[in-house]
Amino acid sequence: MFFTTKKAILASILLLLAVAAAIGLYFWEIPTTKNTTSSTSSKETAMIEESKPAKPTVEEQLKTIISDMTLDQKIGQLFLARVPETNQIEDIKTYHLGGYLLFGRDVQNETTESLTKKIASYQEAADFPLLIGMDEEGGTVSRLSQNENILKEPFKSPQAIYQADGLEGIKTDIDQKATLFKQLGIHIGLFPVADISTDTNSFIYNRTIGLDVEGTSQYVVEVVKELNKNHIGSTLKHFPGSGETQDTHTEIVRDTRSLEELKKNSIPPFQAGIEAGADSVLVSHNIVEAIDKHVPASISPKIHEILRDELKFNGVTMTDDMDMNGLSDFISQEQAALSALKAGNDMILSSSYQKQIPVIKSAVQSGDYPEAQLDESVLRILTWKHKLGLISLN
Template sequence: MKKTLFVCFLSLLFSLSACVKSGETTNSSSFTESSTTHSSSQTSTTKSSVVESTQTETDWIQEKITTMTLAEKVGQLFLARFPGEQALNDSQTYNLGGFILFGTDVVNENKDSLIEKIQNLQAEQKIPLFFASDEEGGTVTRISMNPNLVEARFLSPQAIYQEQGWEGIAQDTQEKAAILADLGFQFGMFPVADVATNPQAFIYERTIGLDVIGTNTFVKTVVKSLKETGVASTLKHFPGYGDNLDSHVEIVTDTRSLTELEEDALPPFQAGIEAGADSILVSHNIITSLDATQPASISPTVIQFLREELQFEGVIMTDDLDMAGMTDFTSQEAAALSALKAGNDLVLSSHYASQIPVIIQAVEQNDYPEIDLNQAVYRVLKLKAELGLLKE
């Protein structure tokens, strides 16, 4: 990257047009190609508008962050497992960023009762909460297991694609998002961007079941279909499961080379980023070609790769920190701090009560710099603003 910028700088000294051409080349991804062109006047106008809009957005969100206490800022970085009757107390005590609900949390609800529950919780918040539910479809769905919430269970992407193709995927995504938004959810925690073509692989049934090209199309279709729905897209499980084992029961060690990842695992994430993905969920797998010693979710090297090589600027979140195997690398109390220090913005956890004080202490002792904390809070609040939860 430094070499490319240096070349561009030298070119600028001789010719503005040469620099423009060089800039177009550097902005091209190593995984995808872009053929869109604009006139110079259109480009200038667009860039001016974007800069002005971004500056305005930055100003008021940054200003809001300066008014928040340390505890309020730390709490915003937690997407916590829904604690039932303790939800109101915990959300206020720990200033939580949001809740993720599972099947047991909605099994006794109907539409009216769930909407009322979420609305009542939101009404008591200083900063509105994210509400999330895993709704990949097929084997992973929460709300659609309850016929009082959704008439028919959400189908798997594979089943929809086989019957209706990409139009079916787009329509299903929009319909699912409408249901989620109506109930009060902002996260459906999909699409699955993992490439898996082996039916015996753990992740296979949750994927589109196609090769890397087909998975690219799937991810782009879902992300674009989620835009303007009020429901955020989440690409998972970075940097791709492949045909590996289940990290819910053990830490998976992925020995694929970086070249193999670039050819078969990373392209769908790049495609999703270019389509405007809101967030990316990082797995607990150890990716030896990136970091042979730590799970990806707590690896600064992996998060840096996602930021710098794939140029993702949105919210990065961990997979559930309660998954088996993490205790080999960090204690439960320190797990969230490890994740944030690695560069994550949002932590999925049930143990926020013991983890948040550890983070606050780390910031106070400058073990976790407050400037890094503020950057993560900014990304979280920015997404809340984009989803209509937070207003200037």
Template sequence: MKKVFSAILLLSVAFLCISCNTDNSSDSKDTVSTAEQSSTVQPTTVSEEAMAEKRIDKLMSEMTVEEKVGQMFFVRYPDANAEEQVSEYNLGGYILFGKDFDGKTREEITENINSCQKSAEIPLLIGADEEGGTVVRVSSNENLRETPFLSPRDTFANSGWSGIEEDAAEKADLLLSLGINVNLAPVCDVTSDYNAFMYDRSFSGDADEVSEFVKKVVEISSEKKLGMVLKHFPGYGNNEDTHTGIAYDNRDFQSLTETDFKPFTVGIESGADCVLVSHNIVNCIDSEYPASLSEEAHNILRNQLGFDGVIMTDDLSMGAITDYTGTENAAVLAIKSGNDLLCCSDVEEQYPAVLSSVQSGEIPIVQINNSVKRILKWKQKLGIIE
């Protein structure tokens, strides 16, 4: 009887040991599996980001000062010698206006753009203003679209938010099909006065409605890898036209914070990588300089709104700037104030002035490097460069 009991006892102990080993083995596998997941999922993302940044750093290490300065110019497409201008100034990009599309076929436009891209050492940003309504550089050509895009106000009035989404998707598809990778839109301005300069171009006089509009446009465009430009920071409001002269904005800072900053903040959070700064003199921010040339305005955009992407000027050849600074100083002042990308129509004058200021040390090379890195990262995100 004792022998039987002992045998049973030994068998029970053996069974328990086997069970323990099996459980431990299972736990071990679970632990390894979890470790494998944590070591493959998270670091892969980090690794991809690190590799992308490494490629940008390598590209920048091979660039000359002249090439870096050139990347900061996003200029009006010239009437002639576009390819030569790309090579001469190492341009960051071209902006096409109505005359560059007028009467041309789709094939002619894509051929012109592709020819410029072939001349560029670093692929170009190719931009156009296709807001809808009164600003339709592309769709005003019936060879490209049967009718011009309606304004955002009218699109919403006709079709609601679904209409806004469809409109954004169609714009992106059309522009990208032509080789245009940046739309200088959406307009983030909150304008309520029917007689104001920006009224027809703005979506609404309600900041929350404008914010929702901006969010939808940015998200859909980003999905399709079309660059977006939020404009016109810090908010145009009901001010006068700066194309012809200086406009003074006398609103208080609280009004800007509670109303005008909202659509820009939402646009930034939704993934927009570029913000365009207006030429208005906003007295509560800087009573001396237009916003586009104001360090304080740029500090607010960077620090209060938390924007770390590309800051771009409105056209430096507009009356509000040329009346204020003259032409040759505008680009230098724009960079000193914190702009990364210079929109201008006179690169022949502006480029040498900037290059000279960098070479003399008036503009620190570290600032140029920071700006160029932002521009190249934007190009990388859009798939323009690897």
């Protein structure tokens, strides 16, 4: 009996020890098991992440869009066309235009509501979002100022604002313009004027800030920064600077200044604006003899080489209005746009797009205007549109 009881007790003790050992081993192994599982999961997650394709860049996504565009669509993107008097909607569809530039006649008798609807109707007709522009320097060049229904008090000239309130006044003016532009659906106002003029008798004087090189450069930088802050496109004009020459609206103009003078007293505000983040540069129709004495700047490869190679500008280059006598008296409208593109412009400001686009298309098809160069220009334009919020990407 004793031995039986003893054996039973011993068996019970051994059983308890075995259970205790098992429990201890279980708890001892729990942290190890958890760490191993966690480590394995981290490695597996890392491997999965590495196997995922990298998200395409903005440039890659835009290039994909371009690769799916027809030749007609790509060529159309190169035109910031003056709104035609008739067939506004039809021409957007037919020529796949990149944008519309509104003038005084386009806002005449409109209200804020009706003009907003008109611009929206243009966008609805487009394959790709339109860049809507309006010359709104202020003062003598302000299209909206012609309509009291839209603007109770005309935008003052930058010079008048600066003289009254300095650069802070300039910033306030830009904020006001930006608010109105966004309400209407306008993306660019084709300013600031980066030309330098201190001669009150010069045709360009009233459109400039009226200061020297340093003052003009500072003005341009502040305007570009303020426009960027407001997500409104900036345009430096009229490269490489008008100086105190005549008006290319009315005649062929030759700029006889030396290259040294241009680099010292004309180009610096453009360089400052580019370094501040300017979106676009508008090239003049002046024949700048120190750089290219044979053709107007707008159709001169040498002028554009300075912009790209020396000033390192990577944004959109555009011509001044193709209809101005400084160019139209020099070359036919049919050939002018093609010459401008071959020279290095990305965008054409034109009323004659109907007869210019077929010439460009033929040049691409024959290899006279390389499609690779066309694609580069379209990429710059779409990049600008994306920056302004017109093109959404993943």
